[in-house]
Amino acid sequence: MRDxxxxxxxxxxxxxxxxxxxxxxxxxxxxxxAKPDDYDKRVVDACxxxxxxxxxxxxxxxxxxxAAAAAVLRYAExxxxxxxxxxxxxxxxxxEDAKLRAALETWVADADFAWRPQALLALAxxxxxxxxxxxxxxxxxxxxxxxxxxxxxxANLHQDDGPRLLGKMTSDGDARVSVLAATLLLAWxxxxxxxxxxxxxxxxxxxxxxxxxxxxxxxxRGLDAEDAFFGDDFGRLAxxxxxxxxxxxxxxxxxxxVDAPAAERRAPLQRFQKLCEQVLDTAIEVPQSEAxxxxxxxxxxxxxxxxDLVLRLDAQxxxxxxxxxxxxxxxxxxxxxxxxxxxRGVEAPRKTSFGRIRCDLTRFAGLGAAGNISLRAAPESExxxxxxxxxxxxxxxxx
Numbered sequence: 328m329r330d331x332x333x334x335x336x337x338x339x340x341x342x343x344x345x346x347x348x349x350x351x352x353x354x355x356x357x358x359x360x361a362k363p364d365d366y367d368k369r370v371v372d373a374c375x376x377x378x379x380x381x382x383x384x385x386x387x388x389x390x391x392x393x394a395a396a397a398a399v400l401r402y403a404e405x406x407x408x409x410x411x412x413x414x415x416x417x418x419x420x421x422x423e424d425a426k427l428r429a430a431l432e433t434w435v436a437d438a439d440f441a442w443r444p445q446a447l448l449a450l451a452x453x454x455x456x457x458x459x460x461x462x463x464x465x466x467x468x469x470x471x472x473x474x475x476x477x478x479x480x481x482a483n484l485h486q487d488d489g490p491r492l493l494g495k496m497t498s499d500g501d502a503r504v505s506v507l508a509a510t511l512l513l514a515w516x517x518x519x520x521x522x523x524x525x526x527x528x529x530x531x532x533x534x535x536x537x538x539x540x541x542x543x544x545x546x547x548r549g550l551d552a553e554d555a556f557f558g559d560d561f562g563r564l565a566x567x568x569x570x571x572x573x574x575x576x577x578x579x580x581x582x583x584x585v586d587a588p589a590a591e592r593r594a595p596l597q598r599f600q601k602l603c604e605q606v607l608d609t610a611i612e613v614p615q616s617e618a619x620x621x622x623x624x625x626x627x628x629x630x631x632x633x634x635d636l637v638l639r640l641d642a643q644x645x646x647x648x649x650x651x652x653x654x655x656x657x658x659x660x661x662x663x664x665x666x667x668x669x670x671r672g673v674e675a676p677r678k679t680s681f682g683r684i685r686c687d688l689t690r691f692a693g694l695g696a697a698g699n700i701s702l703r704a705a706p707e708s709e710x711x712x713x714x715x716x717x718x719x720x721x722x723x724x725x726x
Contacts, residue, residue: 366391366398373415374402382414389418396424408434409441409685416442420449428455435461441685443631444472451480459484466492469634471501471650478504482511490515490538497545500652502552502565509545510572512538533576535606543603544611546573550596551616553589554651556637557625557692557701561650566592573599589616620647624670624693626720630706631686638720640666640693648724656724666723669716671696682708689717 364387372384388395399419403411408430416434419427428450434440435447447465450458462480465473474496481492493515496508516537536542549569552562566585574580583595596613604611624640637650644663646656658666673694682705691713694700702713709717 364391364394366395367401369395370398370402370415374406374410374412381412385412385415385418388415389421392422393424396422396427400426400430403430408437409439411442413442413445413685416445417449419446420452423453432458432461435465438632443686444470444476447473447476448479451476451483454480454483456484456486459486463492466496468631470629470631471503471635472629473631474499474501474504475507478508478511482515494538494541497541500649502549502554502562502651505545506549506552506565506569509542509549510568513542513546513572513576531578532602532606533578535608536576539603540607540609543573543576543607545569547596547600547603547611548613550583550592550599551589551613552651553616553619555619555622556627556639556650556690557622573603577602622647622693623698624666625691626717627688627690628706628717628721629688629690633687636721636724638724646723658723662723666716666719669712669719670694670698673700673710673712673716675700676702676710678702680704681710682706691717 366388369384369388369391372380373388375381375384388399391398396419399411399415416431419431431446431450435443435450437443440446447461451462454462458480462477462484465477466481468474468477478493478496481489481496490512493508493512497505497512499505499508513536546569549565550573552565552569554561563585570580570583570585574583577599581595581598583592583599600611600613620639621642622639623642626636626638628636630636635650637648638656639647640663641647644660646658646663646666647653648656670693673691675695679702681702684703684705687706688703689706689709690701690703691709692701694702694713694716702709704713707714
């Protein structure tokens with residue numbers, strides 16, 4: 328039963344990294360194609376520019392066994408491993424091939440590889456005891472995507488200390504990591520694995536699950552996870568995973584809607600909270616969510632090399648660092664004025680995306696004289712004025 332529930336949670340982790348839901352299928356039951364296939368061509372298609380063809384070809388390669396693995400390695404040697412697509416790298420974990428698996432390990436260890444989180448998650452799908460050092464090391468990485476993949480690997484190793492490590496990760500400062508760790512911890516003992524009955528009695532309590540005292544409070548609080556970066560809801564993934572896990576465990580949804588405003592989510596959250604408190608026979612603290620701040624300038628570095636960095640200047644001129652758990656950075660009036668001057672000095676570009684964005688990207692918002700310019704870029708491909716602002720922000724944040 329444990330394998331089933333962990334594999335289900337793994338699907339959520341894959342969704343969060345790169346794949347649209349319509350394109351994802353579980354790879355655990357994949358069978359090799361019955362007829363011969365030209366896997367060299369399939370790999371080329373899987374790394375092409377058309378996203379639909381790329382996804383379909385990647386799924387075909389993932390079912391191709393040793394012949395497909397050899398084709399992937401030939402392509403990587405001829406073109407460079409970073410020319411593989413994120414979709415293909417993600418699915419390579421479904422192929423049982425020693426050389427390909429060794430290549431995935433090499434790519435994960437390479438800070439310059441374009442798709443490190445996807446490669447680590449590919450290994451995590453069928454994690455091997457000899458790879459434990461990789462997963463454990465990346466639990467401390469600065470990238471939330473790398474930590475999510477590492478959490479999945481630790482869970483799928485099924486080792487005796489898995490609950491201890493997952494329990495520690497439920498304290499991660501990023502809700503996208505802590506909620507996934509709690510989901511996998513709850514699934515460890517098969518909690519909520521039985522089919523939920525649509526007519527389940529509302530007064531029937533689920534059994535207290537093993538590790539529930541650690542996992543359930545994190546999941547309940549995850550229902551309120553919220554952070555905004557100029558229209559990008561960082562907390563949605565955590566809310567969705569928390570809701571899916573709790574709905575399965577409790578056997579009902581209490582009318583909760585992932586995309587409802589915080590005020591409308593509160594009553595359903597409290598119903599989940601009350602039921603889980605009854606199961607655990609202890610109180611669960613759920614702090615009242617803070618009102619979302621009004622930010623005037625934003626910078627995000629998402630990097631599987633250097634780790635993540637989120638910086639935002641609010642309407643009062645205060646500089647905040649981090650996502651979910653914000654830390655104020657003290658800056659003087661001269662520095663505040665400098666940042667605003669640099670931001671206002673950015674002219675409207677003809678496009679909003681620069682360079683070939685892969686694992687690492689930078690994002691800016693609140694630029695230009697009117698503060699209405701946003702753009703995203705591969706690092707060091709931004710317009711010169713934007714690079715100057717980004718460099719200054721990083722200097723301030725890391726001094």
